[in-house]
Structures are given as C-alpha cells and as structure tokens.
Amino acid sequence: MAKKNKTVRPKARLPRGLRDVGAHEIRAMSDMLDAIRNVYDIYGFEPLDTPAFEYSDALGKALPDQDRPNAGVFSFEEEDGQWVSLRYDLTAPLARYVSENYDGLAKPFRRYQTGPVWRNEKPGPGRYRQFTQFDADTVGTDNVAADAEICMLAADAIERIGIPRGDYVIKINNRKVLDGVLQTAGIDPVAPENAEQRMTVLRAIDKLDRLGREGVALLLGAGRKDESGDYTKGAELAPEQIAPLLDFVSASDGDLDTILTRLRSLVGDSERGQEGVEELRQIGALLAAAGFEDDRVRIDPAVVRGLDYYTGPVFEAELTFEATGDDGRAVRFGSVGGGGRYDGLVARFKGVVVPATGFSIGVSRLYAALEALGKTNSATATGPVVVLVMDPEHTADYQAMTRDLRTAGIRSEMYVGTSGMKAQMKYADKRHAPCVIIQGDDERAAGEVTIKDLVEGSLLSTKIEDNKEWRESRPAQISVKRDELVEAVKSVLARHNG
Amino acid sequence: MAKKNKTVRPKARLPRGLRDVGAHEIRAMSDMLDAIRNVYDIYGFEPLDTPAFEYSDALGKALPDQDRPNAGVFSFEEEDGQWVSLRYDLTAPLARYVSENYDGLAKPFRRYQTGPVWRNEKPGPGRYRQFTQFDADTVGTDNVAADAEICMLAADAIERIGIPRGDYVIKINNRKVLDGVLQTAGIDPVAPENAEQRMTVLRAIDKLDRLGREGVALLLGAGRKDESGDYTKGAELAPEQIAPLLDFVSASDGDLDTILTRLRSLVGDSERGQEGVEELRQIGALLAAAGFEDDRVRIDPAVVRGLDYYTGPVFEAELTFEATGDDGRAVRFGSVGGGGRYDGLVARFKGVVVPATGFSIGVSRLYAALEALGKTNSATATGPVVVLVMDPEHTADYQAMTRDLRTAGIRSEMYVGTSGMKAQMKYADKRHAPCVIIQGDDERAAGEVTIKDLVEGSLLSTKIEDNKEWRESRPAQISVKRDELVEAVKSVLARHNG
The missing domain is CATH 3.30.930.10 (Bira Bifunctional Protein; Domain 2)
Structure with missing residues (x-):
C-alpha cells in the first residue's frame, strides 16, 4: 500500500473582504x-x-487598543514597541x-x-x-x-x-x-x-x-x-x-x-x-x-x-x-x-x-x-496571436515566427505547453486569440504558413451548419509564404479593428 | 499670561525603512x-x-510566533484568530x-x-x-x-x-x-x-x-x-x-x-x-x-x-x-x-x-x-504655466485665462494663494513654470496680457548685469491681446521644447 501523505496542506483562499483583480x-x-x-x-x-503604513499616531488614530489593535484600521506593533497602521x-x-x-x-x-x-x-x-x-x-x-x-x-x-x-x-x-x-x-x-x-x-x-x-x-x-x-x-x-x-x-x-x-x-x-x-x-x-x-x-x-x-x-x-x-x-x-x-x-x-x-x-x-455605461473596453485588451506547435521538433521555427510578430509590435506567443492540437486550439480560444499560426509538414515543405482567423471563423460557424461543407471550404483560413507572415497577420488584425 | 497648550502633538515622521516618493x-x-x-x-x-495581504499560511510562512509575529514579514491577527501577512x-x-x-x-x-x-x-x-x-x-x-x-x-x-x-x-x-x-x-x-x-x-x-x-x-x-x-x-x-x-x-x-x-x-x-x-x-x-x-x-x-x-x-x-x-x-x-x-x-x-x-x-x-544613465526625464515633468493674481478683485478674469489654457491642453494654474507679487514670482520659479501670465491695470485697460518667459529670462539674466538695462529692455517678456493668449503661450512652450 502506498504511504499516505499526512502533511496538512494550506487552503488556497483569501481573507474575507479582499479580492483578486483580473x-x-x-x-x-x-x-x-x-x-x-x-x-x-x-x-x-x-x-x-x-x-x-505609518505610525498610528501620525495617522491620527488613538494608540490602538492592545486587545483589539485592528478595530477600524489594521495595526501592528514594531519591535521597538511603537504602533504602525495601514x-x-x-x-x-x-x-x-x-x-x-x-x-x-x-x-x-x-x-x-x-x-x-x-x-x-x-x-x-x-x-x-x-x-x-x-x-x-x-x-x-x-x-x-x-x-x-x-x-x-x-x-x-x-x-x-x-x-x-x-x-x-x-x-x-x-x-x-x-x-x-x-x-x-x-x-x-x-x-x-x-x-x-x-x-x-x-x-x-x-x-x-x-x-x-x-x-x-x-x-x-x-x-x-x-x-x-x-x-x-x-x-x-x-x-x-x-x-x-x-x-x-x-x-x-x-x-x-x-x-x-x-x-x-x-x-x-x-x-x-x-x-x-x-x-x-x-x-x-x-x-x-x-x-x-x-x-x-x-x-x-x-x-x-x-x-x-x-x-x-x-x-x-x-x-x-x-x-x-x-x-x-x-x-x-x-x-x-x-x-x-x-x-x-x-x-x-x-x-x-x-x-x-x-x-x-x-x-x-x-x-x-x-x-x-459599457465604457471599460481597453484598447490593449485583445488576445494574443497564438503560434501553434504542430511538431515539437521544430519549436525553434515557431519561436522565430513569434519573434518576428513581436518585433513588429504584434501581441503574440508561441504555445509553450506540451499538449496536442486540440488542446492548443482550445487554449487559443480561451485566450481570445484573433488568429492562430499553423505550420505542419506540408506547409513547411512549401515554405508556407497558415493563418486561421478565429474571429471570422466563429462568425462563419454560426452560418455554416454542415460539417463537411465547413471542412471543404476551410473558411477564414489563408496560406502565405513564411516571409509574408507578418504582413498577412497585420491585415487580419486590421480587418477586425477596422 | 496666555494659557499653555498642553496637548502632546504627534511628531510628523515615517517609520524607518519607509519613504515618500516625489x-x-x-x-x-x-x-x-x-x-x-x-x-x-x-x-x-x-x-x-x-x-x-493574505493568510500567513497561504503565503507559505509558518504560523507567526506569538511573541515576534513580525520577524521577516509583517503579520497581524484577525478577530477570528487567523493570522494574515503583508x-x-x-x-x-x-x-x-x-x-x-x-x-x-x-x-x-x-x-x-x-x-x-x-x-x-x-x-x-x-x-x-x-x-x-x-x-x-x-x-x-x-x-x-x-x-x-x-x-x-x-x-x-x-x-x-x-x-x-x-x-x-x-x-x-x-x-x-x-x-x-x-x-x-x-x-x-x-x-x-x-x-x-x-x-x-x-x-x-x-x-x-x-x-x-x-x-x-x-x-x-x-x-x-x-x-x-x-x-x-x-x-x-x-x-x-x-x-x-x-x-x-x-x-x-x-x-x-x-x-x-x-x-x-x-x-x-x-x-x-x-x-x-x-x-x-x-x-x-x-x-x-x-x-x-x-x-x-x-x-x-x-x-x-x-x-x-x-x-x-x-x-x-x-x-x-x-x-x-x-x-x-x-x-x-x-x-x-x-x-x-x-x-x-x-x-x-x-x-x-x-x-x-x-x-x-x-x-x-x-x-x-x-x-x-541620465534616462529618467519624463516628458510630463515640465512645470505649469502660472497665471498671477495681480488684483484679487479680478480673480474671475485670471480664472478664465487659466481655463482657456487648460482647455487647449496646456498645463497651467492660477495662483491660489493669498500672497503678493514677489511671493507669486518665487512660487512660479519653485514650480519650474516655463512662463507666467500677468494682467495689471494697464494691460487690462488695453485688453492685453503679458507673458513673461522664465526659462529665457533666467538665461538672459546671466548675461545682463546692469539692473537698469534689465528693466528697460524687459527681456523675455511680450504683451499680446487677451484673445491671443493661448496661441502666444503655445509658441513660448514650443520654443523651449524645440
């Protein structure tokens, strides 16, 4: 029988009245x-x-009560006996x-x-x-x-x-x-x-x-x-x-x-x-x-x-x-x-x-x-372009594509997890990626990359009901030469922001 | 004899290892x-x-020592007995x-x-x-x-x-x-x-x-x-x-x-x-x-x-x-x-x-x-244009000038203290004002305002030694029609930033 781990693990939670901001x-x-x-x-x-924090007396609070030093404000005693408060x-x-x-x-x-x-x-x-x-x-x-x-x-x-x-x-x-x-x-x-x-x-x-x-x-x-x-x-x-x-x-x-x-x-x-x-x-x-x-x-x-x-x-x-x-x-x-x-x-x-x-x-x-009022949409809030890792052997190539995009000021990332294609597409969706970059064996042989437009794609998917038709027409997906990647991604992004 | 104030006043100071940032x-x-x-x-x-702050155990610190709860981290006890730490x-x-x-x-x-x-x-x-x-x-x-x-x-x-x-x-x-x-x-x-x-x-x-x-x-x-x-x-x-x-x-x-x-x-x-x-x-x-x-x-x-x-x-x-x-x-x-x-x-x-x-x-x-490396000069760090209050009776006029400048996006303020001309000029200097705006009785009668260029002025003052010559030549000072104020200030600022 496996040994039972008896370590008491702390619970991951915040004290009441505090929150994380996304x-x-x-x-x-x-x-x-x-x-x-x-x-x-x-x-x-x-x-x-x-x-x-500052000295409690400087903040204008009376010296905190020894028994309830945290009533109203958060206070703690310094080693020299002086009280400070947030x-x-x-x-x-x-x-x-x-x-x-x-x-x-x-x-x-x-x-x-x-x-x-x-x-x-x-x-x-x-x-x-x-x-x-x-x-x-x-x-x-x-x-x-x-x-x-x-x-x-x-x-x-x-x-x-x-x-x-x-x-x-x-x-x-x-x-x-x-x-x-x-x-x-x-x-x-x-x-x-x-x-x-x-x-x-x-x-x-x-x-x-x-x-x-x-x-x-x-x-x-x-x-x-x-x-x-x-x-x-x-x-x-x-x-x-x-x-x-x-x-x-x-x-x-x-x-x-x-x-x-x-x-x-x-x-x-x-x-x-x-x-x-x-x-x-x-x-x-x-x-x-x-x-x-x-x-x-x-x-x-x-x-x-x-x-x-x-x-x-x-x-x-x-x-x-x-x-x-x-x-x-x-x-x-x-x-x-x-x-x-x-x-x-x-x-x-x-x-x-x-x-x-x-x-x-x-x-x-x-x-x-x-x-x-619906006025909290920051301009910087769009998801990153995600470069998929079709073949881990060629990670350096995908990294170089990502680098080119970043150098051009395009928010982008290479998928750095270790899961397969399906998980990677799910990841891109969850990150609200405007598009993903794909280079499989065929594209590599042809010196090309494929750009899949996720925004356009999800719009189209509401219109096309036939799975076969979808696969055949491959909507919202274009292939370009590797050295045209940056310009092509720029036009996809421009289309969405235009 | 005046009654002595026996109130003990707190000393204005920060705890050691803390500082204000300007x-x-x-x-x-x-x-x-x-x-x-x-x-x-x-x-x-x-x-x-x-x-x-968070629960101390969630931050990975052992439960703080009752006697020295603040060794290394700042901790305090919640009313329910749980410890939290910054x-x-x-x-x-x-x-x-x-x-x-x-x-x-x-x-x-x-x-x-x-x-x-x-x-x-x-x-x-x-x-x-x-x-x-x-x-x-x-x-x-x-x-x-x-x-x-x-x-x-x-x-x-x-x-x-x-x-x-x-x-x-x-x-x-x-x-x-x-x-x-x-x-x-x-x-x-x-x-x-x-x-x-x-x-x-x-x-x-x-x-x-x-x-x-x-x-x-x-x-x-x-x-x-x-x-x-x-x-x-x-x-x-x-x-x-x-x-x-x-x-x-x-x-x-x-x-x-x-x-x-x-x-x-x-x-x-x-x-x-x-x-x-x-x-x-x-x-x-x-x-x-x-x-x-x-x-x-x-x-x-x-x-x-x-x-x-x-x-x-x-x-x-x-x-x-x-x-x-x-x-x-x-x-x-x-x-x-x-x-x-x-x-x-x-x-x-x-x-x-x-x-x-x-x-x-x-x-x-x-x-x-x-x-x-001398690379901490922020572009937003220039001092404000200061509109002097020559005559408190006409505060509303000075306020309107300030408003015009601000509406044009020019960092500016009307002097809101109660001191005289000399103190106001000193204030403008201390604030690193690029220029001050002056309207005394004569200017008002003529429908004009005077712009005194403090940057140019302080450069010239190192060259002109004769006090009389200074007063007579009135360097770095121009008068313009009231409705030309904004454009005139813009050119003064452009000269400094050019």
Whole structure:
C-alpha cells in the first residue's frame, strides 16, 4: 500500500473582504486612472506617493487598543514597541508629509495621489477591506479660489473618463452656513459641549436622500424608529429649531442668486453664517467665469458630508443617471467622491492652522458606473496571436515566427505547453486569440504558413451548419509564404479593428 | 499670561525603512513600468492584481510566533484568530491564486504583476521595508520553451526601458547541472538529509563574485574567517569534491557548445545532471533561433540564486556597465532581477506538481541604474504655466485665462494663494513654470496680457548685469491681446521644447 501523505496542506483562499483583480479590470482601470491623472496634471497638481503604513499616531488614530489593535484600521506593533497602521485614507498621510516637509514646499502645495487604502470594517457586497482612492488637495491657502478649482477639477475628471455632461453633478455646500442656521436657532456650533449634538445634526441631514424631510425631522428631534424596530436617538432639537434646518436643506431650488438670497435670510445675523454664504457666492462666481454652469456644478445645502474634520466648503460628486443592474432593476450610483475644506489636519502636528482643501474619488464606485455605461473596453485588451506547435521538433521555427510578430509590435506567443492540437486550439480560444499560426509538414515543405482567423471563423460557424461543407471550404483560413507572415497577420488584425 | 497648550502633538515622521516618493521619480518610474508592461503585453502575458495581504499560511510562512509575529514579514491577527501577512513577494500570491482558480484558467497560465511588497528586515542605504517588484510567470508547463521565453522577455524589457545592448546580460544556469556535479562527487542532492549541505553549497557558490575561487573553496570545505574575524561554517566537502564544483562554476568561458561539452563531462553519468545540460542546450537553441546572441543572454554556471525553491533553470539579469556615484567612485549595479523554474510552489496547496517558471525585476535597482544613465526625464515633468493674481478683485478674469489654457491642453494654474507679487514670482520659479501670465491695470485697460518667459529670462539674466538695462529692455517678456493668449503661450512652450 502506498504511504499516505499526512502533511496538512494550506487552503488556497483569501481573507474575507479582499479580492483578486483580473486583466480586463486592471486594463480598464488603468485607462481610467490615466485619464484622471491627465486632468490633474493639466491643472498643475504634482503626484506624490507615501508608503502603505505609518505610525498610528501620525495617522491620527488613538494608540490602538492592545486587545483589539485592528478595530477600524489594521495595526501592528514594531519591535521597538511603537504602533504602525495601514493607511485608511490618503489625507492623513498628506498631513504628515506636509508637516514633515513644510519649509521646503512651494506653497500653496498642490498634490495628487492614488493608491490602495485599507479599513478593517465589515465587508459586504461591493464593500472591500482594500480599495483604491484618488485624491487631489491644495494645502496652504484659505483662498476660496482653491475650493472653486477643486470643483472644476472633479467635474473635468469625471467627464474625461467618459461620464457625459448631464449624467453627473458636483454639489457644493458650506459647513459655515449650517453653523449659521444652528446659531440662529440658538445653538452655538463651535462650543465644545455642543460638538456631539452638531455631529448628530450633520448625520441626520446626511440621510435626507434616504429618509426624506419627515425622517430627518424625527432625527433632529427626539429620535426615529426604523422598520426593523431599531431606535436611533435624535439631536433633541425643539420644533422651532428644526424648521429652519429643514428649510435650509431644502433650499436648493432656483438659480445661484435665488439660493444665496434664501441662505442669507436663513443664517440671519450669524457672522459665521454670512461668511459661509459669501464664500459660496465667490465660488459660484469663479465657476461661472470658468464656464462651469448649473448642469455641472451647483450649490445644494443638503450636502453635508459625514466627516467631522471639514471646516468650510464641502463637495460631493454624484452620478445622476440610472443603469440596469444584473438583476434587471434600476441602479443609481449616487456619490462617487467628495471632499471639502479642512483647516485642522496639519495643525495636529504643527500647532498652527494650515488651511487645506481637497477632493477624493472613490475609484471602485466610479469604475462600476463606467462598467454599467459599457465604457471599460481597453484598447490593449485583445488576445494574443497564438503560434501553434504542430511538431515539437521544430519549436525553434515557431519561436522565430513569434519573434518576428513581436518585433513588429504584434501581441503574440508561441504555445509553450506540451499538449496536442486540440488542446492548443482550445487554449487559443480561451485566450481570445484573433488568429492562430499553423505550420505542419506540408506547409513547411512549401515554405508556407497558415493563418486561421478565429474571429471570422466563429462568425462563419454560426452560418455554416454542415460539417463537411465547413471542412471543404476551410473558411477564414489563408496560406502565405513564411516571409509574408507578418504582413498577412497585420491585415487580419486590421480587418477586425477596422 | 496666555494659557499653555498642553496637548502632546504627534511628531510628523515615517517609520524607518519607509519613504515618500516625489513627482520626478513617480513620473519616470511610471514611464519605466509602462515600458516593461508593454513588452509583457506583446509577449501575450496578462496582468493580475492580488491584495496586499493574505493568510500567513497561504503565503507559505509558518504560523507567526506569538511573541515576534513580525520577524521577516509583517503579520497581524484577525478577530477570528487567523493570522494574515503583508505579501513579501509576488510569487507566493500567484501560487495561491493558481491553486484557487486552477480549473478555470487557460493553461499554460501566463501573468504579470507589479506592486509593492513588504519585508520586515533591517533597512540600510537603498534598502527599504517597502519596495516594488515586477514579475512575469508561466504556470502549468514543464516545457523549456517557457524558460527560454522568460529570458527573452527579461532582455527585451531591460532594453525597452533604455539600457543599451552590451550594458546588460541575462545569465542562465540549471540547478540540475549543479546537482549532477554533486552526485558525481558522491553527494545525493535530493536526499532530505543532504538538504542543508546542498543549501550551504548554493550559498557558497553565490559568493563567487565577492570572494573569488579561494574564498568559495574555503566555504565549500571547513569554513572561512572573514576580515572582521567572523567565522562561517563550510559545507564540509573533501578537496576532491570541491575541485569539480570549482571547475563547474568557472565553466562559463567559450561559446555555447564549448560550455555544454564541459558541463557534460563534469556531470559524468548523473542522469539528473545530463538532463540539466540537455535543458540548457534546448534553451540555447531556442534563444539563438529567436536572434538572442551571447551579448544578451548566455549560460553562466556561477549563477545559482539563493532561494531554495528553484528546481531547474535559473536566471539572473545583470547590468554590466559602471556608473559614477555621488562620491565620484565607480558604482556597479549588478543584479537587477532574477528567476527560474519552481515546480513545487503550487503543489503546497494542490498536492500535485504544477510546473512553473518566472522572472522578477527589482524595480528600484533598475530605476537607480536608469537614473545613473541620465534616462529618467519624463516628458510630463515640465512645470505649469502660472497665471498671477495681480488684483484679487479680478480673480474671475485670471480664472478664465487659466481655463482657456487648460482647455487647449496646456498645463497651467492660477495662483491660489493669498500672497503678493514677489511671493507669486518665487512660487512660479519653485514650480519650474516655463512662463507666467500677468494682467495689471494697464494691460487690462488695453485688453492685453503679458507673458513673461522664465526659462529665457533666467538665461538672459546671466548675461545682463546692469539692473537698469534689465528693466528697460524687459527681456523675455511680450504683451499680446487677451484673445491671443493661448496661441502666444503655445509658441513660448514650443520654443523651449524645440
């Protein structure tokens, strides 16, 4: 009896919330990222790369809990006892970089960065623990021209990758205006003791899309019970405080002047509120001067963004078209990116305020939208020409043919397996080869090669039903002299791409 | 007295062995990676991406030590108690991927992958804990044509990025030939009890470059004491066993036939050894058929590669030119990549042998060599045209000018800071702006803009010494009608690039 192998073999599988990415997506994604990069370059931003992990304290997370060091972020302890974490966004590393290199930087400092970020959160459909962001930020100026420019940048990038005008909108709001409305309602928005209540208000408004005015009203008041019976505690505002907030978030109708007039009256004599409205007016004017109209960029007071570090203008990029999902139902992609002004992040290190504004694209969501629009077919994605190995004795000849094709810039390969003809044809099919090259004894004797057009062949095979007729007519198959191989393959490829 | 801020601020710094990468390197590196990618695409390989971390056991590392989970690799424990590790190369994830998706893959499976890998080792000059690799592998065939192709691929990739023929060489050897030599010397190379001795022999031969024949002879025998007095234990071979090994590693002189004849006699009647020589002969024939001569790819028995998982042919890409380092001394770059046949990696999961061969480029080393050759100037690296803000009241006008330039595809930006003229000019200088656009009151009244050519200007400033003359002649500065701005800037840029 044969000896049983008792070695325990590891199972080949990925941890949950992680995935492999195949050729099609890599190529199309790379085209998409190149398009965005091109826009950011034209705008004068410079690329920057930071490493995958950093000191946990530099990333702005509290020292990880010894017992659960990986809650939210992935962290590990260095041999010297210091904690490091995988980056969870690209903004925290930027703040560290700017602080570390402040004196040497041309200011305002304008950089873009793309790359994976990691979050140790519960994965779900389309929600991964590793995903890609693409950020652009301007650091070192409180000039609203920088905010206006970020909105143009976002709109141009989305259009450049192939989302048509009208199918997206960049929405702008200003945290200061919301603060003004709160102030008018008798709540000091910057008092530390009100910070939690203010965040509850932000989170409630953020749900307008999903819950409507009535749902938000409940969350601004005592609280709300959802369909499952779960109860969410509210911001405990009185009805007379809630009313102006609801007026505020619904103030997006009309042209820019109409909206600004409405906002001015809602913030009353709150200085902070009036400052916010004035910033929105200036941003609107700059956008108009650059030819960005309502159909691309507009003010929408319902946009608040969930993050608490925003201090002024906030932006959200939204896709407005509907696509049909795999299940036949309508899919809306909604937000594909957002950002805003954050004047406190660099201050964490330097102790002085370094104003900054930026925008982050959720790359996977944007890609999913492009896929739904049928716009992810990269030009480089065609399969290789496959040179079949009819006779292993003559491998060197087949290798030389492959070499000639490659030298001419034609994507091609000699079959490097050891199986027979049938398996080789199957391989070529599976690789989506546009054609295969064949040289058997007869062809060799005649100094010829045969080119079998698989694209044409599979089209014809739907028309010719008789097996015999097929074999006799040998459709989509031509023989040429060996030294005419490259030119002949070029014409086959040209026919398919033409 | 002002209240003292008692908050402890984190220090802005990176953990050791990590670094930020700036615009110049990112752009040039991206050009380099695109060139390699292009070659691999032409060869018919397909891209694949795997996530940054995987289950530790799937990556082939023993379960990390609870006390030192980060020795060698970076590992952390998931909430369910399973260990995951950041990938330390791209081969282990490939083995996991192939095993997981085996049935659905077109075989041989040919993929390339590039990305960062992480090693928790002591950093040093040019040695980082995060670095980039670029791998290509063919999985699922024991055909030596696949090995020969990998060597062509490596040579073509290195040439495509700009290393001239003659400045690099791909060296090939075969582990089986070394095994044959050992067998002839009376050591069974595949017996488990000899595994350690065989690795000691491999490591000794690997040092031929540095220690010469005599040093290697000591390491093959009793051992060797280095200059610092440290003693390295040897492989304990007898003098009559050492002699054929030294003949083997020095057998690289002469043409292919001469080398093969010499190797055949060295392996004697070892079947494994003769098999190895025959594989080298076939690889040599295929390379010759594809036009790869001795000046690009050649057999060198001194190449053994340190990794123990190679089972047949091994490859090493070496740069042969010398460059001058920052300290004026000659620098040799040596190995910039390597690979070989490994038939056991996928077997770890599947229990059956899945033969594979591949090559990994050490991207940073290759980049350093390109830098030394002065070939890292990316075409996209010119600074932006900067539109100065002479009068903040007219920001919208400056924004519109910037918009016009961008729409014409000209990299440009409006200054978005809040400082005065002098600081704006300094900013433009620091950004390497080719020119700045100026519109003050006079120009506005005349419907004109001024273009100041900074490249030309800085050239002239070395010639004109008189400050007054400078001001009066206003060199490198032209005024044009506002609607001629784009065309005028285009000609300034064309002059610099011409």
